[in-house]
Amino acid sequence: MDLSLWLPALVAIPLLGGVACWWTERLGRQWPRWIAVLTFSLDLALIVILWLQADAMPQAASAVPQFYWEFQREWLPRFGISLHLGLDGLGILLIVLTALLGLVAVLCSWREITEHVGFFHMNLLWNLGGVIGVFMALDLFLFFLLWEWMLVPMYFLIALWGHDSPQRGRVYAATKFFLFTQASGLIMLIAILALVWLNHDATGVWSFNYLVLLEAELSQQAEWWLMLGFFVAFAVKLPAIPFHPWLPDAHSQAPTAGSVDLAGVLLKTGAFGLMRFSITLFPEASAQFADIAITIGVVGIVYGASVAIAQTDIKRFVAYTSISHMGFVLVGVYSGNLLALQGVVVLMLAHGLSTGALFVLCGELYERIHTRDISRMGGLAKSLPKYATALMFFSVASLGMPGLGNFVGEFLVLVGAFKVAPVLTIIAASGLVLAAVYSLFLLQKAIHGPAGEAGAPVEDLNGRERFMLGVLMLGLLWLGLYPQPVLDLAEGALLPMVAIYTGAGA
């Protein structure tokens, strides 16, 4: 059987599932939920099978990106645009994460979402379908299309099912999110078009094919500007300072599933874009830009962590810790050696699991005590022992406790970065200290002490919640204790990136 046909199927299944959710809403509220569960399970099953197949396919070391499977069909020959998807180790890992968190997002909305259930799940499925496509797109037009495609459903998720906080409405947050990402996306579109024109002027051929454009000859100045165009779009999504203002609002006003989806998966598309496109298409400019990018990353680490300490809204708190963790990702990507990039991959996966879980926990808590204000919480360890244990576990994971995935990721990033920028790395490492401060601060406020103003909830985690949190815990333990399979799988995809990047910097 031709496994390359599975690549478009991975995108098509959520899209069709989404339509099915919408249509079956009239049969009852449970229908869309179960269809969404089935859809993500099916995608998860497919991608795991592909992973096992890929493990059996040795890849020769190469300086050109290699893909286990490629799917290519002509689409708009007028501009040399094709439906071109390719799956490498990096893509497999991120799609596994996407499908898994998709499942979590459906499960955590089971009780929270009671209105327009079908339309909600359609948006969720379409959003993640687009994300899965982004992780495979090898045609820059298709990539941009899917990049923008993710936004509309996300906008609806936040604007229609989000929370209104006293200061900021959900529509405000959704619009801010959309404007930031769309405007930066258009800048990337201009960079893509300029790249394609330059290639067209040089060769006389229209092509949006990533593998063709890798070979494009660019002047130093052109490369520099194009790199910046791509960087802005990815930095907004990541988000890097100073492109982050959309994130705290979007995360805190979104429904739980939206936050899980944003923090767990959508932010990763920014990091993925930097690795796949920015540093390989424009290696020389990226190498020159590395110092600035690493500095931005370090500022983000310290800034995100410091601001997190001052938050009273638990979702804004988690949102700022995300900014801090994504700073490590930026540092790792621009360190450009294999160690740092492997760290980035592990960190992306671990951050997706741990932050996803933290947002789930925020949502569960809100269902029980109807507040997100940390200062009104307290004594949860007594009233909700299982919940408190879970919160403890994921907070500790997020602060980088050895034995859990985040530690492996951050450690590898710091080791890799130290070779490139020792001083900045030392400052970055202080982010780990701040992480311990903010995590323990949260735990102390929420779990210990007397019951808070918000009262003591009675219902501890139920079976559904224990199941999804348990799966995420296992994932983090696996990444923390035995990350070798993940590192091996990613290595095949990362080696060519390292080769292109360091080849240019030398």
Next chain:
Amino acid sequence: MSLHELIALAPLLVLAGGAVLLMLLISATRDHRATAQFATLVTILASLAAVLAPAAEQITPLMSFDAYARSVQLMVCLGGLAVTLLLYGYLEGVQEPREEMYLLLLLALLGGAVLGGARHAASLLLGLEIMTVALFGMIGYDRSRQLALEATLKYLALSAASSATLLFGLALLYAAAGSLEFGAMGAALAGLPADDRDLALAGVTLVLAGLGFKLSLVPFHIWTPDVYGGAPAPVTALLATVAKGAVLAVMLRLWLALPGELRLSSVLSVLAVLTILVGNLLALLSADVKRLLAYSSIAHFGYALVPVIIGGPFATEAVLYYLAAYFVTTLGAFGVVSQLSSPLADREADRFEDYRGLFWRRPYLTSIMVPMLLSLAGVPLTAGFIAKFYVLAAGVGVGAWILTGTVVLGSAIGLYYYLRLTIQMFLRPDGGARPPREGMISELTITGGIALGAMFGLVFWLGILPQPVLGWLQFAAG
């Protein structure tokens, strides 16, 4: 005149003949469905078929029927078809005689089709005047409505002024070049010594001002929101698409014929930047849906102007695609507005609260409106995205960074107000309860449903699988 040339002229002859025939039919028997709607549809379809027939390239010095002209005429006819279908449901509510509206519509389409093929100052003016005069009648068709009358007067006065400006400009060009045919005029002007260009320069400037009124470019846009807001919604759809699109088509033909120094690139660039920014900012501030769409249509012609400034074969392709996408999207959007409006109510569905919670009451209509708004915003998988892609590609290709940057900035602003309107349709109406859903039949009149369904399909077809269209346009621009 040979048979071959007659076939080429057939689209115009059919439209003109159809108008006469309709007039005779109306005088014999007034019947909205049979005489008016049916006869109009048949006429437009016949004209459409004639457009598609292979034909002679050029007939008399006045008209050209090349692939470019036929593309424009195709759009004009398809636009007319959609407006006819939308008019039917709308006019059912009008108490006065309804049939003359179709007569005027056919005349407006005839004017648009002439403009599409015009390659001579005389045919330009002829087409423009046929179209504009018919539009006066259409805008003020419902004489009981004060806003419509005000809109007609505004349009009448400003059209007359702009036609006079245009005429004067053409006269100056004639004085300078000694020819009224675009090609010969351009060649003569190119041959002029640099010192003798002043007359021609004044002429081109006046022509630009005259056309600018019709295209509602800033600062000639003042009339647009009032006229669009006052006219009946289906007529607004016609005004925003056929009336502007045909003018842009003829302007591009004239501009490409002129020598480079006389194309006023810098003036046009300033106009485009102003049009994009002012149109979008005013739309942002507008709290009325028809005026919002009017301002957005101003901004869109700012985008469409970008390839005109840049020139070259790619520009023709970009303008034609932009027009196609814009036609479909705008007809869809104003079509939804006209489905929601009725001449019996004391105003049309133009306030934001008319749209609040629309999705839960009329899901089909909303499912059509949302892709239209997203397409206007240029979101991928819709026609509007490929259109914007063309404009940006044209801008990037020649390194026109200020224009390209303005397009991006304008799109970002535009996104904000399109989203604001979109989300209105999903929010609950004030009071909280979910309103009851209406049945599909009561949501859409049948003819309107056909038109909107076609626009819905076209928006996605042009956005997802436009290769056949792109191939044709590449040939038409060739």
